[in-house]
Amino acid sequence: MRKLNMNQIEMEQYPVKDRFISVIESLLFVSGEPLKAKDMANILECDTKFIKSLIEDMKKLYREENRGIIIIETEDSYQLATKKENSEFVQKLLKTNVRQSLSQAALETLAIIAYKQPITRIDIDEIRGVKSDRAIQTLLEKGLTKECGRLDMPGRPILYGTTEEFLKYFGLESLNQMPSLEDVLKDFGDKDELLEENIIKEIEKK
Template sequence: MEDCNNIIEGILYLKGDEGIDIKELSLILEISKKEAVEAMDHFIEAYSKRGFDGLQVVDFGGKYKLATNPQYFPYYQKMVEQSKTTLSQAALETLAIIAYNQPITRAKVEDIRGVGCDGMIRKLIAKALIKEVGREESPGLPILYGVTNEFMDAFSLASLDELPELGDIVETESDEDIFTTRYQEGDLSETD
């Protein structure tokens, strides 16, 4: 059962904000739904007894996820507020893909970037630059993301129509990135 706990912990970590339901867990572990419920119950019990309370397992509408403990929210908030570093290139790429293609799922962003972006999406949500805007009508009902009013304010945009045409950006042969330039000029700080 210990290996099962380790596997479930890894699955929850990899699933991130999407979480996992019992049906999917039973398919991955190749066990019955009843056994999957028992395995998840055992995992939650063992996880809560492990001696650390920074993370907890939560059940949101049948989806199990790892989440931060709300008891420590003031510390997490300070971390976000005190951070003054610029967005990484990966975060800027993810932000640009969402801005130009919204509403868009995480999977489609990953298809465009060619790498996983769950962490980048969480970072951009924490910075209030993107948000969940709905669910795609496809199997699993994946989350759709779009930019926020804070994004619009940070980049001085009245509407997304003001974003440069993608063709214009490619043709300019400049190393200058519209998002990086404004961000580095101070129009956007890590806490915005």
């Protein structure tokens, strides 16, 4: 694809401009993470200013057509996101997906880490009454938890905590917004299907 700039594109037929917009939208969608304008310009072999101009057109289009997605900008990077007014419905889907994609063991482990972090694997095992190695690995692979340091004691065991991805899944801006365990269990349905009673009691201990 040849190098284009703003003046040249205005001389072209509109379908060419639409093609660029289509590619930009695909790049933002596939990335999932913020993309720099210069990186998109390199991929499309065009000017960075042209990319920024097209993104402004896309923002306007999304607003005018009342789309369910928006483009957010941070430090010269762009990312697709859902509209805030749709967050209630998006979170219902995300919670359902988490519930369906995680095993009972992983769900128990995630709840323990979320409410007891930072916490070691040994402490998680104690609360659950069984080994949690596989469950922890699953949560790490899904990006819901992370290693966040080591405990200052013999053996220096790894401490686990939740991630930014965890906050996104549950529509939280920070851990300070964590709802009560009771509210979380209501969202997921029957608490007995999610967590054993003894685990709930251990998590709720201060």
